[in-house]
Amino acid sequence: MVARSDVRPANTMRFLSGANLRRVARVASLLGIWLTLACLPAAAAKHRHHHVHRRHRALSRLSAAPFRAALLEDADTGEVLYANDEHETWPPASMAKMMLLLVAEDQIRAGRFSLNDPVRISSIAAYTGGSRLGLRAGEVYPLGELMKATLIRSANDAAVAVAEKIAGSTQACVRMMNQRAQALHMFHTFYGTVDGLPPTPGHDVDFTDAYDLAILAREIIHHTDLLRWSSLENADFDGAMILRNTNHLVGHFDGCDGIKTGFTYHAGFNLTATAKRGDLRLIAVILGAPSNLERFRQAGRLLEWGFQTFAVAEPVKRGQTLPVQVRVGNGFAIQPVAASAARVLVPREDLTNLNVEYRMPSYLLSPMPAGTPLGTVVVRDGARIVGEVQALYPEVHGTTAAWPAGTELGSASGSVQTDPPPGVRVFDGSLR
Numbered sequence: 019m020v021a022r023s024d025v026r027p028a029n030t031m032r033f034l035s036g037a038n039l040r041r042v043a044r045v046a047s048l049l050g051i052w053l054t055l056a057c058l059p060a061a062a063a064k065h066r067h068h069h070v071h072r073r074h075r076a077l078s079r080l081s082a083a084p085f086r087a088a089l090l091e092d093a094d095t096g097e098v099l100y101a102n103d104e105h106e107t108w109p110p111a112s113m114a115k116m117m118l119l120l121v122a123e124d125q126i127r128a129g130r131f132s133l134n135d136p137v138r139i140s141s142i143a144a145y146t147g148g149s150r151l152g153l154r155a156g157e158v159y160p161l162g163e164l165m166k167a168t169l170i171r172s173a174n175d176a177a178v179a180v181a182e183k184i185a186g187s188t189q190a191c192v193r194m195m196n197q198r199a200q201a202l203h204m205f206h207t208f209y210g211t212v213d214g215l216p217p218t219p220g221h222d223v224d225f226t227d228a229y230d231l232a233i234l235a236r237e238i239i240h241h242t243d244l245l246r247w248s249s250l251e252n253a254d255f256d257g258a259m260i261l262r263n264t265n266h267l268v269g270h271f272d273g274c275d276g277i278k279t280g281f282t283y284h285a286g287f288n289l290t291a292t293a294k295r296g297d298l299r300l301i302a303v304i305l306g307a308p309s310n311l312e313r314f315r316q317a318g319r320l321l322e323w324g325f326q327t328f329a330v331a332e333p334v335k336r337g338q339t340l341p342v343q344v345r346v347g348n349g350f351a352i353q354p355v356a357a358s359a360a361r362v363l364v365p366r367e368d369l370t371n372l373n374v375e376y377r378m379p380s381y382l383l384s385p386m387p388a389g390t391p392l393g394t395v396v397v398r399d400g401a402r403i404v405g406e407v408q409a410l411y412p413e414v415h416g417t418t419a420a421w422p423a424g425t426e427l428g429s430a431s432g433s434v435q436t437d438p439p440p441g442v443r444v445f446d447g448s449l450r
Contacts, residue, residue, distance in 0.1 A: 085313070086286070086306025089228040090320040092328075092363050093239055093292060093299040096232070099324055104229045107206060108305045109222035111280030111288050112149070112172045112264075114214035116234050117195045118181060119165055123242040124198070125184045126161075133162030135183070142188070143178040148215045149264075150175040151255070163256045166247045171261040172279060174213040181212040188212050202237060204230035214280055222284050228303040231290050235277055235301045239292060248276030266314050267291055271321065279313070287313040293321050297330040298363070327365060333374050333405075334360035334395055340409060342376045344392065347384050350414075354378060357408035360397050364404060373398045378409050388413045 083102055090100040098104070110116075125131050136158045144155040151173045153159075161183055167176040178188055185191035188211070195209040207230045210223030217223060238244050247253065251269035253261045267274040273293035280288035286306040293300055302320040307313035334340075336359040343351045364372065378393025386392075390411040397405035 084308060085304050085316055087228040087303070088305070088316065088320065089232055089301075089303045090324050091232050091301050093236055093294075093301045094361065095363060096236060097363055098229075098232075099300075099328060100320060101228070104303075105206060105227050106305070107225050107227055108288075109216075109280075109282060109285035110214055110224050110226045110231065111222070111282045111285040112174075112214040113226075113231060113278050113280035113288055113290055114195075114209055114211060114224045115168050115172065115177050116231075116238060116278050116290065117198060117209060118177055118191065118212045119169055119244055120234065120238055120242060121191065121194045121198055122161075122165055122180055122184050123244065131161060131184060133160060133165070135161045137161050137164055137179050137183045139175070139179050140182055143175050143182065146174045146178045146213070146215070148174045148213070151259070153179065159256055166253060167255050167261055168213075169244060169247050169278065170250060170253055170263050171255075172264050174215050177213040199230070199234075202233050204233055206230050207234075214282070216282055216284070220282075220284050222282055228305055231303045231305075232301050235290050235292060235303075238277060239299070239301075245276050245292075248278065249274075265289065265291065266310075267293075267318060271318050273325075274321070281310075289313040289317050291317045291321065293325075295325050297332075297361075298325065298328065300324045328363055329366045329369055330361060330363055331369055331372060332359050332361050333372055333397055334407060339412070340376060340395065342378065344378060344380060344382055346382045352412055352414060354392050354409040355412045356395060357391070357410050360395060360405040360407045362397050362399070362405040364399050368399050371400055372404075376409065385414065386411045 085102075086108055087103040087106045088100070089098065089102070089104045091098045122131075126133065137160070139153045139155055139157045139159070141155040144153055149172050151167055151171065153173075153175045159179075161180065164176040164180050164183075167173045168180055181188045181191035185194055191212050192209050195212065196207075199207045199209065204226070207226040208224065211217070214222075214224050248263075248265065249268060250261075251263050253263075255261050263269075264279040265274075265276070267289075268276070271291075271293060273295040274291060275294065276292045277290050286308060287304075287310050288306070289302075289304045291302045291304075293302075300321055302317045302324075304313045304316045304320075307316060334356045336356060338356045340354050340356060343353055345351050360374075362372070375396040375398065376393070377396060382392075388411055391408050392411055393409045395407050395409055396403055
């Protein structure tokens with residue numbers, strides 16, 4: 019029996035006819051999404067800070083977890099909010115198509131192809147097994163339509179056609195996919211196919227982990243337009259058929275707009291999902307769930323817990339004039355501006371505990387070019403630093419800013435004062 023991507027195993031519910039089986043499975047899946055969301059363990063809310071190039075982590079484990087691995091993270095910062103065996107190597111199944119479509123988007127952005135380019139279906143694509151559209155050799159479709167079918171319907175024949183168009187062959191496309199994975203530092207990922215379909219049943223040749231899949235999801239979210247398709251519950255395919263999204267959270271879980279499911283007999287039921295509510299976008303990865311229903315239920319639990327537990331705050335806006343003054347020579351004072359926004363993700367209960375610190379000198383020997391870094395603005399959640407942005411020298415237009423009353427500014431000639439007031443730290447252009 020050939021392993022099929024994103025299709026329930028043939029021996030499940032064997033006494034139902036094929037049509038009834040599909041209807042019952044889909045209804046059960048949709049109803050399950052609305053089951054009561056169980057709360058994840060409170061221990062998962064523990065927040066630990068790491069250096070800027072590493073992820074924040076809050077780890078907890080579910081007893082008798084109904085999956086092989088799971089992860090929840092903030093899509094903007096990559097901060098991990100929950101993880102369970104996130105580095106366990108596991109077959110992505112049809113989620114390999116996420117990398118295929120990222121590579122295709124790369125080629126389109128580079129100007130080598132367009133969504134309207136015609137693609138002639140080869141015999142190799144037409145005879146690809148598993149989940150498929152039933153494309154016939156010699157038929158021609160726009161590249162964009164085939165990409166849409168690959169993402170929404172998880173169609174293997176469409177995926178092979180896309181790979182052959184952008185790379186010349188599936189083998190060449192696999193090489194491009196692995197190169198892109200390495201560039202993204204997905205060091206636990208290897209692709210052997212473009213569609214995740216095992217060459218022989220039960221022998222998957224694509225491998226990844228939940229952590230790497232979240233990296234890939236962030237790249238898709240921030241650097242492609244693929245969510246415009248993955249957010250559709252149903253979509254037209256070139257006027258020939260209706261594509262029904264294999265991700266049943268779309269249209270049934272508030273804010274969910276992607277991304278991709280995967281299934282093989284060895285991998286079980288996989289899902290990489292994303293949802294956005296307000297300013298917060300989360301990514302949930304479930305690997306090796308025992309059923310179609312369970313992967314959506316567990317991803318929904320993680321996402322709902324994340325939205326209920328965490329919130330985004332922006333105590334400092336990009337370009338904001340900071341409420342501190344820095345004396346320049348003996349002539350005037352300036353107020354630095356924030357180089358970027360300080361976006362922080364904190365437990366909702368900590369929103370009132372945020373404090374902002376301004377680390378910069380109170381005195382400069384002379385004026386500096388606008389945009390020169392003067393120091394940093396630090397955001398703390400209690401004792402923990404949760405955000406830092408640079409403070410910059412502002413644009414100065416003619417008139418001088420007021421300096422606190424009673425402070426001797428010296429002459430108005432603009433000459434540099436070599437002896438600053440007692441206790442004032444001199445800034446010489448370097449950050450120390």
